[in-house]
Amino acid sequence: MHPQRLSSTVLGLCAALVLAGCGGADDSRGGTEVPVPAEPVVTPVVGSVMFAPTPFAGSDGSNHLVYEVSLTNYLRTPVTITGVEVFDADTEGSPALIGLDQAGVAGRLKPAGAPSVQPRPGAPDGYSEVLAPGQNGVLFLHLRFAGGAPKKLIHEISVRADEAPPEMRETTERIAAVDVNDGVVPVLGPPLAGEHYIAADACCDAVRHTRALLPLDGTPVLAQRYAVDWEQAGPDGKIFVGDARDPAGYRIFGDDALAVADGTVVASRNDLPEQVPGEYPANLPIADADGNNLVLDIGDGFYVNYAHMQPGSVRFKPGDRVRRGEVIGKVGNSGNSVAPHLHVHVMNGPSFLVSQGVPSVTDLFTITGRVADTAAFDASEGTGVPLVLAPDVAVATQEDRMILDQNIVTFRAG
Numbered sequence: 001m002h003p004q005r006l007s008s009t010v011l012g013l014c015a016a017l018v019l020a021g022c023g024g025a026d027d028s029r030g031g032t033e034v035p036v037p038a039e040p041v042v043t044p045v046v047g048s049v050m051f052a053p054t055p056f057a058g059s060d061g062s063n064h065l066v067y068e069v070s071l072t073n074y075l076r077t078p079v080t081i082t083g084v085e086v087f088d089a090d091t092e093g094s095p096a097l098i099g100l101d102q103a104g105v106a107g108r109l110k111p112a113g114a115p116s117v118q119p120r121p122g123a124p125d126g127y128s129e130v131l132a133p134g135q136n137g138v139l140f141l142h143l144r145f146a147g148g149a150p151k152k153l154i155h156e157i158s159v160r161a162d163e164a165p166p167e168m169r170e171t172t173e174r175i176a177a178v179d180v181n182d183g184v185v186p187v188l189g190p191p192l193a194g195e196h197y198i199a200a201d202a203c204c205d206a207v208r209h210t211r212a213l214l215p216l217d218g219t220p221v222l223a224q225r226y227a228v229d230w231e232q233a234g235p236d237g238k239i240f241v242g243d244a245r246d247p248a249g250y251r252i253f254g255d256d257a258l259a260v261a262d263g264t265v266v267a268s269r270n271d272l273p274e275q276v277p278g279e280y281p282a283n284l285p286i287a288d289a290d291g292n293n294l295v296l297d298i299g300d301g302f303y304v305n306y307a308h309m310q311p312g313s314v315r316f317k318p319g320d321r322v323r324r325g326e327v328i329g330k331v332g333n334s335g336n337s338v339a340p341h342l343h344v345h346v347m348n349g350p351s352f353l354v355s356q357g358v359p360s361v362t363d364l365f366t367i368t369g370r371v372a373d374t375a376a377f378d379a380s381e382g383t384g385v386p387l388v389l390a391p392d393v394a395v396a397t398q399e400d401r402m403i404l405d406q407n408i409v410t411f412r413a414g
């Protein structure tokens with residue numbers, strides 16, 4: 001190692017190494033043999049999984065893991081994450097579960113603040129595979145399995161640092177080991193009853209929910225990790241008819257929002273006005289973001305949040321008991337909403353903001369179609385054109401699975 005060079009390269013690290021001796025194990029005293037720990041390796045990037053994921057069954061027939069890896073560049077020069085592979089940490093030598101090349105990383109790594117370089121074409125807004133000196137970024141990952149999920153994951157990242165000393169320019173690190181959560185996944189009833197409901201911005205790669213990480217109360221939290229924005233289309237494939245600025249023209253407006261499980265209300269609001277569709281309200285306090293909402297404690301540490309309901313329609317107050325299938329309010333357009341819809345997410349705490357989103361499944365639903373992609377959904381919601389659908393989606397009744405992004409479903413009451 002080159003302590004002098006490293007001291008100008010790695011933030012504050014060499015001082016600690018020098019104090020510790022920076023050398024190998026001292027074996028000059030003889031005696032009983034003890035295991036010798038591996039030599040530490042200076043790594044330009046450090047990382048950890050932010051919240052251990054729980055596997056769940058999706059409506060595509062696969063099992064899924066959705067989680068985030070926090071990465072921080074400890075160099076005084078920029079780094080580029082040129083690749084990421086995820087392995088089953090319990091099976092030495094097994095093939096990677098997923099592999100991302102540099103472009104793949106660019107589509108999933110969101111530097112804190114803003115990217116320091118011009119993002120690569122095609123990457124989502126604010127994403128980049130480059131971390132500036134000292135910069136943190138969050139890598140949003142989604143793994144899919146035909147069978148069961150591994151019990152423990154480890155990540156291998158390839159790092160390029162062109163301006164660093166030669167020994168740091170190309171490195172591979174194994175980081176961010178995590179035990180997969182083997183906790184239960186709640187099985188819930190439908191949040192609505194009827195046909196042609198669209199699971200918009202749903203799991204597992206929806207930028208607007210799955211990646212809505214917020215720094216709150218000193219902690220990064222992602223309450224909306226598995227949120228769904230429920231919309232509805234008519235037989236004509238349209239989300240709204242008539243004036244786009246009239247909430248009543250939207251198919252879902254005024255539909256009954258249903259309790260997905262028995263529970264106790266821990267929070268609700270009923271006083272926020274309906275917004276005009278087509279634009280997000282300006283200067284809305286974060287506490288008002290979910291509009292007229294209701295949070296239901298369904299037991300076992302799970303909470304369900306319903307957002308954006310009509311003013312005056314929310315039927316329950318904190319402390320009230322609610323039975324599965326009961327009407328809790330009417331779908332509206334209050335709070336931070338651009339069009340009438342029912343936002344629903346399940347989380348591990350009573351705060352709809354300062355909680356972690358956790359997966360759930362719906363006990364019974366029928367898939368009748370799928371919107372082609374988020375752009376097709378946005379076009380229909382924004383302009384009133386009929387939804388463009390994915391071809392050849394078979395009608396399928398499913399049980400105990402998470403309804404994934406852009407699926408169109410029928411829910412029976414009950």
Ligand SMILES: [Zn+2]
Pocket residue numbers: 209227228229343344
């Ligand atoms: Zn939402």
